[in-house]
Amino acid sequence: MTTEQDRGEARCNQVLDAAATCFRQRGFHGASMAELARAAGMSVGHIYHYFENKEAIIAAIVERDVAEILALLDSLHDEEDILQALIREAGNEMEESPCSDEALQVEILAEASRNPKVAVTVHEGDRRARTRLAETIASGRARRGLPPLADLEARTEIIIALFEGLMLRRIRHPKAVDDATIAVLRSTLHTLLET
Amino acid sequence: MTTEQDRGEARCNQVLDAAATCFRQRGFHGASMAELARAAGMSVGHIYHYFENKEAIIAAIVERDVAEILALLDSLHDEEDILQALIREAGNEMEESPCSDEALQVEILAEASRNPKVAVTVHEGDRRARTRLAETIASGRARRGLPPLADLEARTEIIIALFEGLMLRRIRHPKAVDDATIAVLRSTLHTLLET
Structure with a gap:
């Protein structure tokens, strides 16, 4: 079986x-x-x-992406310093992600902006990923003894915007992601997560 | 005539x-x-x-977008504090941009990721907008007596990633842009521009 x-x-x-x-x-x-x-x-x-159709395939691709994000976030809970691990992993993901990733993501976004069924799939996947990221940030701060954030959801949103935005930037500017950009990404995440 | x-x-x-x-x-x-x-x-x-064809129309749309960005950036030079004006305008643009903007932008990105002719148009437009933004930031810092930035290009890239990323976030999360997110956007821009 x-x-x-x-x-x-x-x-x-x-x-x-x-x-x-x-x-x-x-x-x-x-x-x-x-x-x-x-x-x-x-x-x-x-x-x-x-x-059943191409929409079901997109739904499964979105589902697989979300499962990967949730697994990565969950694995960070085993680390001593969750926030530092988040900052490290965000930079690594950006450096290591294959250059073709953004072409698929933008195709999914284009379809989601026109096709209400795909939009529902994408909204639901995003809600799960974003909720788990907010929980991970809250746990990381608690473990470090940092105070809870009144604007946790807004910071989470900006962190995702920054990450997804930089990924998609490679379409407009193929050399957007270099060592210097990763360094600024990490210092910006430090401000958003640890202050 | x-x-x-x-x-x-x-x-x-x-x-x-x-x-x-x-x-x-x-x-x-x-x-x-x-x-x-x-x-x-x-x-x-x-x-x-x-x-001549649809590609020429996309090229003209990109050109019009770039012209708008350059005009906005140039207008900031008349302000006493260019950096503060940039932070103010970034938030305003995000609040005021019509909800349909991201659907067109993502369509242009999807085509650019597959069509080399459209890619060239998009790269060239991005180069002009990004260069002007970097110059605007440098002028703004000089006028405030802040030291020149060794990582000016990387910070400019992160600022654009943040702005474009948040715009596109509305596809995955229709309520992504609210007052709290705009506040975090502005404080993140403050760190990137004024420190």
């Missing part, structure tokens, strides 16, 4: 990776289910077995 | 406004030249008289 479940999950991930590549290259509307199938090395019927 | 030029410019702007609406609603690829013509209240031939 578990092996079959694992196999199903692996197949789903195979579809999501192929879809991510197709959406990046051809856009959400430009990429057909037939192209996705070809890229995933499966039949179209097989893909429909896992996903 | 000038009247005819003015009329031409007004017609161009009419096309750009119609195109912006169509791109927002249907996406860059979803919107046809025929639809743009209908929305602008012109014939398709008339539109082609001004713009």
